[in-house]
Structures are given as structure tokens and as C-alpha cells.
Amino acid sequence: MKPMKKMIALDLDNTLLNNQKEISPANTKILRCLHEQGIKVVLCTGRPINAIWHLIEQLDLTRPDDFTITFNGGLVINNQSREALYQNGLSKEDLVPVHDFMAARRLPMDVLDFEQIYEIDPDHRSLYQQTVKNIRFEDTTFEQLAAEDHVYAKNVMAIPAEEMPAVKSEVLATDRITKRVQVVQSQPHILEFLPQGSDKAVGIKHLLNHFGLDFADLMAFGDADNDAGMLKAAGDGVVMANGLPAVKAIADHETASNEEDGVARYLTKTFATIL
The missing domain is CATH 3.40.50.1000 (HAD superfamily/HAD-like)
Known part of the structure; x- marks a missing residue:
């Protein structure tokens, strides 16, 4: 047994x-x-x-x-x-290629540290607020994110599930992103960008x-x-x-x-x- x-x-x-x-x-x-x-x-x-x-x-x-x-x-x-x-966490520098990709395609970007969520470019609302409760969202810009010695837990891209396969394939084909962060899909409408390893x-x-x-x-x-x-x-x-x-x-x-x-x-x- x-x-x-x-x-x-x-x-x-x-x-x-x-x-x-x-x-x-x-x-x-x-x-x-x-x-x-x-x-x-x-x-x-x-x-x-x-x-x-x-x-x-x-x-x-x-x-x-x-x-x-x-x-x-x-x-x-x-x-x-x-x-x-x-x-284990990410630096702001790690997130630069992710932000460049998102901004070019007008995709929503939610950056999390270990305390709260920073909603980047809040004019393009993310679906993430519908998924996560009991945590504070703060509207901000990527430029305003703290850089020096600040540790971020991950970045999230939340988009309609039917759009995910094509966007995910493009993300995984972008070497600038995959060399800096680990990319995983956690839900049909959520792609996560995590620290390597x-x-x-x-x-x-x-x-x-x-x-x-x-x-x-x-x-x-x-x-x-x-x-x-x-x-x-x-x-x-x-x-x-x-x-x-x-x-x-x-x-x-x-x-x-x-x-x-x-x-x-x-x-x-x-x-x-x-x-």
C-alpha cells in the first residue's frame, strides 16, 4: 500500500x-x-x-x-x-518589453506587486477587475511605476477568451519578452508574465x-x-x-x-x- x-x-x-x-x-x-x-x-x-x-x-x-x-x-x-x-519577483526593467508589446497593440496591462495592482493606461479597461476582488487597483502609467529596488510579482493581460489564442501566440514568438519573463496562461482570458523560473x-x-x-x-x-x-x-x-x-x-x-x-x-x- x-x-x-x-x-x-x-x-x-x-x-x-x-x-x-x-x-x-x-x-x-x-x-x-x-x-x-x-x-x-x-x-x-x-x-x-x-x-x-x-x-x-x-x-x-x-x-x-x-x-x-x-x-x-x-x-x-x-x-x-x-x-x-x-x-521571487520582477523589476520594472523586466517589464519594459511587455509594456512595449501591450502599448503597441493597445492591450490592457495590470502590474501587481505584493500589495496591490497597478492598472496601466486605465482608458483601456482590463477584465482583471472582474476576476480579482478584495485588492486595491490604482490607475497609473508605466512611467509612474516605481523602479529602483521595487519588486513586482507579475503582470497580467486579461482579454476576451476568444482573442487569447492569437495574442498568446504572438507573445510567445516575441523573444524580447520570453528572454525576460516566463509566460503562462492561467485562465481562458488571462495570460500572466512571471519571473523566470x-x-x-x-x-x-x-x-x-x-x-x-x-x-x-x-x-x-x-x-x-x-x-x-x-x-x-x-x-x-x-x-x-x-x-x-x-x-x-x-x-x-x-x-x-x-x-x-x-x-x-x-x-x-x-x-x-x-x-
């Missing part, structure tokens, strides 16, 4: 959350139960912790040894103290090390490009039925969709001996 996993890492959108951006009662119940029994439950997201605090509270992940992976692995933060266990798996590795664990102790759930690293590294990487084909190809197992309590179904089966 395989040893029981000691940490569960969960992507949010289209994985733990249903299409109404909620954690279902079934998912809530089993995650709280496993957490009570000492299994680490870790939310892994591209968003800052303030934007998902209501979800952290819903799962009761507010104890001194509870952490969250935010900014797609760029920040590992203690939920109670808000102290960073690990942090950023990955949820990187943040999780620091957290595993903190607890004296390794990837063999990890079960991870995800659906999209920005989940692939942690699913591949995990001792058990679980993809949702609604996941991307490329992510399904590297996962160990597949579960039901985010609309069908896929997380709860898989956990109920896997942890049956202790539930």
Missing part, C-alpha cells in the same frame, strides 16, 4: 472552485476534515492572499503552520503572520522543505498550464476532467470536473481509511 500523502496542494479556478467561483460544501467538508487530521492543505493561486482570504477562512486554514502559495509560486506566505517564507512547484518545494517533506508526500490538483509543474512533480498529480489536454498528459490521475466536486470525489476515495 502506498504511503498516505501529507500535503494537498490545490489550484483554485476551474479546480477547487466551481464555475461560480465558490468552494462547494462537499469540497469544504472533506478538506476541513483532512486538515483537522494533520494533513497540510495549501491553496495555490496566481492571486494575492487578500483576494482569497474568504476562501482561506472557509477552509479554516488560519493556524500558525498554515501557508498559501500565491503569485503562481512567486510568494509563499504564512496565513496567520503574513510573513514570507519565499519570494516561477512555478507553483518552486513555491511548493520551499514549503515542503520547511516541513521536512518532499514531493513524494504531495498530492496536487490542477487544470491549466500554470499547474503543470506541480502536477508533474507531485507524488500524485491529479488533473480535472475539464483540464487542458497538455496537463492531462502529464498527470498521474484524472478526477471529475470542478462542477462535479472532482476534488472531493478523489479525496474521499484516496483517504477512505481515515475518513
Whole structure:
């Protein structure tokens, strides 16, 4: 019999959350139960912790040894103290080629540091404000962004999903961008520009090390490009039925969709001996 996993890492959108951006009662119940029994439950997201605090509270992940992976692995933060266990970021200079690309095509640009979001050129409103709540947006220009020693977590481009494939292909073909930042699609309408080497798996590795664990102790759930690293590294990487084909190809197992309590179904089966 395989040893029981000691940490569960969960992507949010289209994985733990249903299409109404909620954690279902079934998912809530089993995650709280496993957490009570000492299994680490870790939310892994591209968003800052303030934007998902209501979800952290819903799962009761507010104890001194509870952490969250935010900014797609760029920040590992203690939920109670808000102290960073690990942090990786971008300089303004890293974002120059991204801004040049966006400005030339009149695309929206949202730059995040670890506290707030800077909406560049607010005349061209981004869809990102519809996605992220509980964090302050500030209208500004790229020129006004702080430069010296200021660390940014990422840049986000949020556009209609039907426009994304063509724009994403053009971004990935732009060497000036890909040499400076890592580009991943996190939702059908969101493309993220991250520090080179950023990955949820990187943040999780620091957290595993903190607890004296390794990837063999990890079960991870995800659906999209920005989940692939942690699913591949995990001792058990679980993809949702609604996941991307490329992510399904590297996962160990597949579960039901985010609309069908896929997380709860898989956990109920896997942890049956202790539930």
C-alpha cells in the first residue's frame, strides 16, 4: 500500500472552485476534515492572499503552520503572520518589453506587486477587475511605476477568451519578452508574465522543505498550464476532467470536473481509511 500523502496542494479556478467561483460544501467538508487530521492543505493561486482570504477562512486554514502559495509560486506566505517564507519577483526593467508589446497593440496591462495592482493606461479597461476582488487597483502609467529596488510579482493581460489564442501566440514568438519573463496562461482570458523560473512547484518545494517533506508526500490538483509543474512533480498529480489536454498528459490521475466536486470525489476515495 502506498504511503498516505501529507500535503494537498490545490489550484483554485476551474479546480477547487466551481464555475461560480465558490468552494462547494462537499469540497469544504472533506478538506476541513483532512486538515483537522494533520494533513497540510495549501491553496495555490496566481492571486494575492487578500483576494482569497474568504476562501482561506472557509477552509479554516488560519493556524500558525498554515501557508498559501500565491503569485503562481512567486510568494509563499504564512496565513496567520503574513510573513514570507519565499519570494521571487520582477523589476520594472523586466517589464519594459511587455509594456512595449501591450502599448503597441493597445492591450490592457495590470502590474501587481505584493500589495496591490497597478492598472496601466486605465482608458483601456482590463477584465482583471472582474476576476480579482478584495485588492486595491490604482490607475497609473508605466512611467509612474516605481523602479529602483521595487519588486513586482507579475503582470497580467486579461482579454476576451476568444482573442487569447492569437495574442498568446504572438507573445510567445516575441523573444524580447520570453528572454525576460516566463509566460503562462492561467485562465481562458488571462495570460500572466512571471519571473523566470516561477512555478507553483518552486513555491511548493520551499514549503515542503520547511516541513521536512518532499514531493513524494504531495498530492496536487490542477487544470491549466500554470499547474503543470506541480502536477508533474507531485507524488500524485491529479488533473480535472475539464483540464487542458497538455496537463492531462502529464498527470498521474484524472478526477471529475470542478462542477462535479472532482476534488472531493478523489479525496474521499484516496483517504477512505481515515475518513
